[in-house]
Amino acid sequence: xxxxxxxxxxxxxxxxxxxxxxxxxxxxxxxxxxxxxxxxxxxxxxxxxxxxxxxxxxxxxxxxxxxxxxxxxxxxxxxxxxxxxxxxxxxxxxxxxxxxxxxxxxxxxxxxxxxxxxxxxxxxxxxxxxxxxxxxxxxxxxxxxxxxxxxxxxxxxxxxxxxxxxxxxxxxxxxxxxxxxxxxxxxxxxxxxxxxxxxxxxxxxxxxxxxxxxxxxxxxxxxxxxxxxxxxxxxxxxxxxxxxxxxxxxxxxxxxxxxxxxxxxxxxxxxxxxxxxxxxxxxxxxxxxxxxxxxxxxxxxxxxxxxxxxxxxxxxxxxxxxxxxxxxxxxxxxxxxxxxxxxxxxxxxxxxxxxxxxxxxxxxxxxxxxxxxxxxxxxxxxxxxxxxxxxxxxxxxxxxxxxxxxxxxxxxxxxxxxxxxxxxxxxxxxxxxxxxxxxxxxxxxxxxxxxxxxxxxxxxxxxxxxxxxxxxxxxxxxxxxxxxxxxxxxxxxxxxxxxxxxxxxxxxxxxxxxxxxxxxxxxxxxxxxxxxxxxxxxxxxxxxxxxxxxxxxxxxxxxxxxxxxxxxxxxxxxxxxxxxxxxxxxxxxxxxxxxxxxxxxxxxxxxxxxxxxxxxxxxx
Amino acid sequence: xxxxxxxxxxxxxxxxxxxxxxxxxxxxxxxxxxxxxxxxxxxxxxxxxxxxxxxxxxxxxxxxxxxxxxxxxxxxxxxxxxxxxxxxxxxxxxxxxxxxxxxxxxxxxxxxxxxxxxxxxxxxxxxxxxxxxxxxxxxxxxxxxxxxxxxxxxxxxxxxxxxxxxxxxxxxxxxxxxxxxxxxxxxxxxxxxxxxxxxxxxxxxxxxxxxxxxxxxxxxxxxxxxxxxxxxxxxxxxxxxxxxxxxxxxxxxxxxxxxxxxxxxxxxxxxxxxxxxxxxxxxxxxxxxxxxxxxxxxxxxxxxxxxxxxxxxxxxxxx
Ligand code: NA
Ligand code: NA
Numbered sequence: 054x055x056x057x058x059x060x061x062x063x064x065x066x067x068x069x070x071x072x073x074x075x076x077x078x079x080x081x082x083x084x085x086x087x088x089x090x091x092x093x094x095x096x097x098x099x100x101x102x103x104x105x106x107x108x109x110x111x112x113x114x115x116x117x118x119x120x121x122x123x124x125x126x127x128x129x130x131x132x133x134x135x136x137x138x139x140x141x142x143x144x145x146x147x148x149x150x151x152x153x154x155x156x157x158x159x160x161x162x163x164x165x166x167x168x169x170x171x172x173x174x175x176x177x178x179x180x181x182x183x184x185x186x187x188x189x190x191x192x193x194x195x196x197x198x199x200x201x202x203x204x205x206x207x208x209x210x211x212x213x214x215x216x217x218x219x220x221x222x223x224x225x226x227x228x229x230x231x232x233x234x235x236x237x238x239x240x241x242x243x244x245x246x247x248x249x250x251x252x253x254x255x256x257x258x259x260x261x262x263x264x265x266x267x268x269x270x271x272x273x274x275x276x277x278x279x280x281x282x283x284x285x286x287x288x289x290x291x292x293x294x295x296x297x298x299x300x301x302x303x304x305x306x307x308x309x310x311x312x313x314x315x316x317x318x319x320x321x322x323x324x325x326x327x328x329x330x331x332x333x334x335x336x337x338x339x340x341x342x343x344x345x346x347x348x349x350x351x352x353x354x355x356x357x358x359x360x361x362x363x364x365x366x367x368x369x370x371x372x373x374x375x376x377x378x379x380x381x382x383x384x385x386x387x388x389x390x391x392x393x394x395x396x397x398x399x400x401x402x403x404x405x406x407x408x409x410x411x412x413x414x415x416x417x418x419x420x421x422x423x424x425x426x427x428x429x430x431x432x433x434x435x436x437x438x439x440x441x442x443x444x445x446x447x448x449x450x451x452x453x454x455x456x457x458x459x460x461x462x463x464x465x466x467x468x469x470x471x472x473x474x475x476x477x478x479x480x481x482x483x484x485x486x487x488x489x490x491x492x493x494x495x496x497x498x499x500x501x502x503x504x505x506x507x508x509x510x511x512x513x514x515x516x517x518x519x520x521x522x523x524x525x526x527x528x529x530x531x532x533x534x535x536x537x538x539x540x541x542x543x544x545x546x547x548x549x550x551x552x553x554x555x556x557x558x559x560x561x562x563x564x565x566x567x568x569x570x571x572x573x574x575x576x577x578x579x580x581x582x583x584x585x586x587x588x589x590x591x592x593x594x595x596x597x598x599x600x601x602x603x604x605x606x607x608x609x610x611x612x613x614x615x616x617x618x619x620x621x622x623x624x625x626x627x628x629x630x631x632x633x634x635x636x637x638x639x640x641x642x643x644x645x646x647x648x649x650x651x652x653x654x655x656x657x658x659x660x661x662x663x664x665x666x667x668x669x670x671x672x673x
Numbered sequence: 674x675x676x677x678x679x680x681x682x683x684x685x686x687x688x689x690x691x692x693x694x695x696x697x698x699x700x701x702x703x704x705x706x707x708x709x710x711x712x713x714x715x716x717x718x719x720x721x722x723x724x725x726x727x728x729x730x731x732x733x734x735x736x737x738x739x740x741x742x743x744x745x746x747x748x749x750x751x752x753x754x755x756x757x758x759x760x761x762x763x764x765x766x767x768x769x770x771x772x773x774x775x776x777x778x779x780x781x782x783x784x785x786x787x788x789x790x791x792x793x794x795x796x797x798x799x800x801x802x803x804x805x806x807x808x809x810x811x812x813x814x815x816x817x818x819x820x821x822x823x824x825x826x827x828x829x830x831x832x833x834x835x836x837x838x839x840x841x842x843x844x845x846x847x848x849x850x851x852x853x854x855x856x857x858x859x860x861x862x863x864x865x866x867x868x869x870x871x872x873x874x875x876x877x878x879x880x881x882x883x884x885x886x887x888x889x890x891x892x893x894x895x896x897x898x899x900x901x902x903x904x905x906x907x908x909x910x911x912x913x914x915x916x917x918x919x920x921x922x923x924x925x926x927x928x929x930x931x932x933x934x935x936x937x938x939x940x941x942x943x944x945x946x947x948x949x950x951x952x953x954x955x956x957x958x959x960x961x962x963x964x965x966x967x968x969x970x971x972x973x974x975x976x977x978x979x980x981x982x983x984x985x986x987x988x989x990x991x992x
Contacts, residue, residue, distance in 0.1 A: 109837060114825045116840050172871065183732040187786075192825065261945070288733035296726050301822045301842030399972045477854035482841060540720050541681070541735065588720070 065249055080136065087129045087523075088515035091311060094122045094304055095495070098488035101482050114192045116301065118486055119484060121191070121200050123300040126307055127530065128207030130267075130523015133516070135170075139287070140267035141524055143621050147265045151343045156225060157470055158264040163219020164232035165261035166270040167212045171233060172240060172277050172287065173531065174208035181205060181289040185334055197482060205569045211527070215267075240281060250283040258281050269524075272581060273531030279538045290534030297584075298526055301484070302408050307522040308487035309399050312494040313355035314518040316465065317364040319505050320500030324462035326349060331455040334446045340376040341436025344369050345390055349429050352394030354468065362391040362627045370632065381642045382439045388628040389432055389646035392616040395609060396425030399487065401471050402579050405529075408589045412601045414483060419667040420602035424610060424657045431653045435646065445563055464497045496570070517527070523672035525580055532584040540588060549592045559597040566590065570608060574615020603664045610654045617647050633649070677711040678899055680891060681740035683721040683730065687867065691781050691921045693717045696953035702910040706732070706856060708900030713738075713905060731788075737895035742887040743822075749890070750782045752971040756886040757799070758962060761979060765923065768795070768884050771978040778971065782889040783888075789896045791908065792915025797861035797926035798881040802874040804856040805965070806939070808947050811956035819846055819858035826965050846870055859931050862929040863886050863922070878941045880951055889915070890935045 096121050101111045111119075134140050147158040159359040181201050189197040212233075243250060255278060262271040278292050297303065329347040333339045347369070352361045365386050373383035395402055398418040407414035459466065471493055475486025497507045503515065539545065556562050570591075573582050587608065594604035616624040619640055628643075629636045657663060680703075686692040693715065694797035700713035703822040710811040710828050721727060721736065724745025730736045739745065757774070763767045764877040772793060780790045807813055813836065820828045820838035830837040858870060859882060889911060899907065934940065943951075963972040 105839075110832065111840075116822045117825065120823075180729075180733055183729070187728075187732060188747070243898060286734040289730065289735035292726070292729045292733055292735070296722055296729075302844065411844055413844060413847050441775075476848075477852055479849075480852045482845060482849075484856065535723075537735075540716070543714070543716075545720070 066376055080133075081434050083129065083133055083136075084512070084516040084519075087126065087519040088512045090125045090129065091307060091515050091519050091522075094119055094126065095308060095311065095488045095491040097122075098304075098396060098485040099492055102489070103567055106480060114118045116484070117192065117305050119488075120299040120301060123304045123307060123526070124197065124200075124295065125203050125286050127523050127526030128203045128459035129299050130521070131527040132198060132210035132214070132523070134524045134527075135218075137520065138214075138216075138218045139520060139524065140211075140269065141528065141578075142265050142267050143144060143262070143271075148370040156220060156222070159219050160225050160232070163215055163549075164229040165228065165236070165257060165274070166266040166583040167215040167219065168210050169258075169266075169270040169274040169277060170238035170385050171237060173273050173290060174205045174212055175237075176277075176287040176289075177205035177291040177294075178453065183288070193625045198660040204295060215270075234483060241392040247282050247284065251278055254278045254282075254365065268578070268581070269528045269531050272528065272535050272585075276534040276538050279535075279542075279623055284541075285538075285541065290531065293533040293537045294530030297481055297530050300408055301529070302404065302414065304400050305399070305404050305487040306483045306525070307518070308484070308491045309354065310405075310522055311400060311491040311515065311518045312468075312487075313360060314514050315455065315491070315494035315498045315505065315523075316354055316468075317360050318352075318510065318517075319494075319502055320512045321462075321465045322351070322368055323500070324465060326372070327458040328455075328462045328466065330372065331451065331458045334372075334376075335450045337436075338437025338440030340373055340547045341386055341440050342433040344373065344386055345393060345429055345433040345436060348387075348390035349394035349397065350424070352390075352392060353397035353400045362387060362631055366628070366631045376440065378440060382436075382552050384628065384632060384634060384639060385642035385644075385646050386432070386436050386439075387632075388624050388643045389617060389650065391624040391627065393432060393461045394425065395613050396421035396428070396606065398469070398476065399490070402583060402612065403605075404483075405580060406581050406587065406605050406609060407605055408603060409583055410494065410601065413606055416602050416668045417461040417605055419478070419671055420668055421606050421609065421663045422651075423663045424606050425600075427656060428610065428613065428650065428653045431649050432646065435649045464501050470491065478509060525666050528578075529580055529584050532581040536585050536588050539585070545589050545592050548589055549596050552593050558663040559599065560659075562593070562597045563599070566593075566607065567611060567654065567658055570611035571618070574612050575618045576621055577615070578616060579612040579619060581608075582615070583608075600661060600665050602668055603661045606664045607654075607658050610657045614647065614650055614654060617643050617650070676704060676712050677944060678709075678895075679712045679714060679740050679901065680895060680899075681714045681716065681736040682740065682889075682891075683716045683727040683736050684740040685719040685724060685727075685742075686717055686740060688717040690717070691925065692918060695918050695921070696740070698909045699910050699914040703903075703907055705905040706903040706910075708902040711899055714887045731890075731892050734892075735893070738889065738891040740794075740887065740889040743886055745889055747966075747990040749786050749788055749810070750779075751966065752779055752782050752968050753886070753888070755779075755967045755971045757883040757965060758827075758955075758959065758972070758975065759883045760990075762884060762888065762951050763881065765795075765884075767979055767982055768820045768886075770982040771975055772886070774978050775971075775974060778974065781825070783890065788890040789893055791891060791911035792889045792918075794915050794918050794922070796885040796887055796922055797863050799859050799861055799883045799885055800865075801857060801859050801882060802865055802871055803876050803878075804850065804874045806876050806941060807878065807942070808941060809950050812949075813857060816857040817853075817855045819849065819855045830958050830961050830966070833961055834954060847873065850874055862926045862933065866933050871938055872936070875933075875937050876939050876941055877930075877933075878894065878943060880943045880948065882951075882955075924947070 073673040097112065097115050101115050105111050147155055147162065150158050181198050181204065185196065185198040185200055191197045191200050207515055216226065216229055216233060220226050258271065258274045273290065277287055280287050325347050329343040333346060336342070348361050348365060349501065351365060355361060369387060370383055373386065374380065394400060403417050403421055404414055406412065407417045468490065471490055472486055475489055476483065477479040481489060495511065499507055499511060505511055552562065556565065573586055590608065591604065594601065616622055619625060624641050625636060625643065628634070630641045684692070696715055700715065703713050704710045721730060724741050725748050727736070727739040727741065728745050728748045731739055738797060743753045743757050756768065757771060776793070783790055803816055804815070807816070817837050817839050818831065820831060820840045822840040822842050828838045828840055841849050841855065846858060847870065848854070850870065857874065860870070930940065963969050
């Protein structure tokens with residue numbers, strides 16, 4: 054069920070597709086290559102740990118191989134996500150329209166998106182050409198550019214598939230093809246100075262996004278328009294996509310996501326719900342506390358990608374309703390809990406923040422621990438209070454049941470230990486710890502619990518994970534292209550200068566930062582926000598002498614609220630989808646939770662010691 | 674009126690550092706150069722990425738210039754690494770002598786790859802730092818030594834020499850030192866101080882392992898757009914900036930050692946016998962460096978020039 058997380062408007066299940074002949078064969082082999090690349094990413098670093106610890110040597114160039122496998126997984130996953138019409142869109146504007154208007158909207162947004170992807174493909178060709186001229190070598194005699202070829206191939210595949218999905222009629226596709234051609238021609242031979250076309254181009258892009266064009270085309274399109282308007286080569290965008298996807302720590306993202314997927318698609322959800330229910334469900338308001346605990350535990354592993362609501366929502370909703378929580382409270386609680394473990398290791402936003410801001414990731418995790426506990430306590434407290442008000446009678450603690458539940462779930466409950474030992478034990482790098490976790494999750498779910506079969510389930514889970522990762526990396530890669538433009542235009546430097554002259558007090562700065570981040574959280578998803586916004590605020594934080602870890606946790610805590618704020622609130626969409634409730638109803642239900650969490654964010658912001666105490670104490 | 678030609682220059686040197694200051698002043702002179710001048714827009718602190726990223730951005734044409742160390746310059750042409758062969762030079766005097774004579778060769782090779790050199794510089798001597806006291810190469814061989822992830826040639830050479838390199842991204846060095854994944858690294862005193870790595874590895878061997886050299890380059894394509902009459906003036910102020918910077922950074926490294934000492938750094942002395950042992954350890958891998966990390970003819974030329982300097986009694990020019 055989890056693979057619908059990033060479902061676009063035309064979501065269809067991978068397994069349900071009935072297509073015949075060579076195309077089916079091609080699709081299947083695409084999936085196999087993706088799963089194989091992901092599998093190799095998990096196996097190589099673990100082999101490296103074993104060889105280094107036992108024999109004192111490693112596999113030559115293995116880190117580089119794993120980094121470039123991330124690039125391949127990202128681009129292949131993106132191509133497959135486009136094939137399945139499952140690239141993340143933030144708006145379903147076209148769904149409000151009817152008949153021919155709906156078809157026209159599809160053609161317009163589809164062809165705009167395809168044109169953006171095709172231009173990114175052309176930019177990638179230019180980038181790969183300069184790499185070929187440079188003569189850089191990957192490993193041995195393999196030139197680097199041959200490995201980088203996946204960039205243009207991926208973008209062109211995405212473009213082709215966006216075009217195919219733009220319409221289901223031959224005529225619609227013909228119109229879309231003409232539109233794509235017209236855009237490409239206009240870019241190559243602008244009739245007037247490109248500078249004058251920037252605004253109309255932005256309007257078209259905004260309209261296409263509102264009508265359902267994927268997120269990555271909004272960000273990538275913006276970067277393309279801005280660079281093109283200033284006549285800076287558009288190859289500057291894929292340079293950044295490449296830089297991000299091969300950065301040394303990024304492989305942790307697909308690897309922890311893979312662990313989360315094995316976890317979610319195995320029976321971990323029901324075992325964990327049973328444990329936390331047995332431990333906390335018996336006190337007054339206990340079901341809400343148990344819900345908060347299990348969601349936080351689950352989210353930290355699944356990387357705040359929304360898997361929590363989809364995987365646990367169906368199990369927890371009946372528990373809450375049975376305990377006489379009102380439907381509205383239950384809905385609000387489960388929606389709010391969907392991103393609750395965001396600050397705990399090995400949560401992906403924390404890792405990505407560390408990568409983008411060059412903050413040591415272990416310090417980020419230490420810093421986020423107490424603030425994460427605070428957010429957890431706030432939700433649990435509010436939930437317990439609601440439970441007490443609805444007069445739920447407490448049951449009795451059943452030690453036997455608790456013991457049996459823990460014994461059953463013990464292999465999953467010790468997973469945090471693997472990550473922590475890997476991170477803080479000194480025998481593995483972060484990437485190696487992530488690979489170990491993925492491999493462990495695979496072994497536990499297939500061989501110990503036997504919830505997944507090796508031949509059928511494991512490849513399916515791996516390609517599902519690859520599709521999710523590809524969709525996310527595609528967004529991040531082009532978002533970094535947009536950031537690159539902002540830096541090129543010296544926006545952060547000017548911002549710092551402006552803020553320095555207008556604001557003198559760090560407290561005022563923090564307050565304005567919270568306001569600004571609330572708006573960002575309303576408009577952007579957490580991953581793009583990290584990539585685009587962090588380079589803007591990090592130098593400002595530095596200018597006001599704010600501890601970089603504290604700034605990071607403030608940022609992430611604000612983004613945790615962003616999951617719950619319209620118009621772009623991932624948890625709202627997922628909850629509405631999972632519980633079959635109108636979006637408005639979910640929004641109303643989530644308001645009280647949003648307010649208490651906002652209180653938490655303010656405490657985190659103005660009580661820095663909450664964040665800085667642990668890194669200072671354990672950091673040496 | 675603002676000059677028409679804009680040169681965007683990236684570097685990983687920190688914002689507000691003496692490097693940044695000196696280059697800003699150079700930019701002011703460039704603006705007043707004959708023929709309308711040139712605007713220099715500086716992107717310090719690695720905001721545009723690490724050195725390989727800066728080279729890529731110059732190649733695609735997003736930026737036109739960069740101040741690089743040999744790490745980035747080697748991505749353009751491997752010959753520059755010849756100036757930081759381990760234990761090749763004993764003093765700045767030797768380095769300066771060899772570099773001045775090797776410049777035409779290096780600049781010609783970079784020019785063939787599409788880059789014009791504006792000035793040369795260095796960032797100090799690379800020294801070894803470790804958690805525990807150590808003196809000989811054999812002591813260090815027992816430790817887990819940080820190596821740049823992706824620098825495969827260097828990693829293989831460390832291994833061949835009997836060391837235990839652990840490839841890591843630089844962002845994981847602090848963590849690695851804390852957890853024991855690594856317990857030694859090599860870098861300049863200035864970098865050890867500014868990154869705070871020395872606090873976790875407070876033993877520094879007083880051995881000049883290799884100089885860290887650098888250069889400022891501009892793409893040939895952009896250089897040809899600079900008004901012809903402005904070019905000599907630009908080169909002159911760049912050369913001056915390079916010289917000022919060299920003096921400045923060499924002093925800054927000495928000051929960095931003093932600053933670290935007051936915060937607990939122990940400088941481990943090196944006897945002539947120990948230095949000879951390091952010399953042997955380095956020279957045992959010279960044949961492997963020659964032809965892989967450094968092109969063979971350039972390697973031989975460096976060695977010849979160095980020996981020439983030593984033979985003509987250049988010892989008085991030590992640094
Ligand atoms: Na939001
Ligand atoms: Na959001």
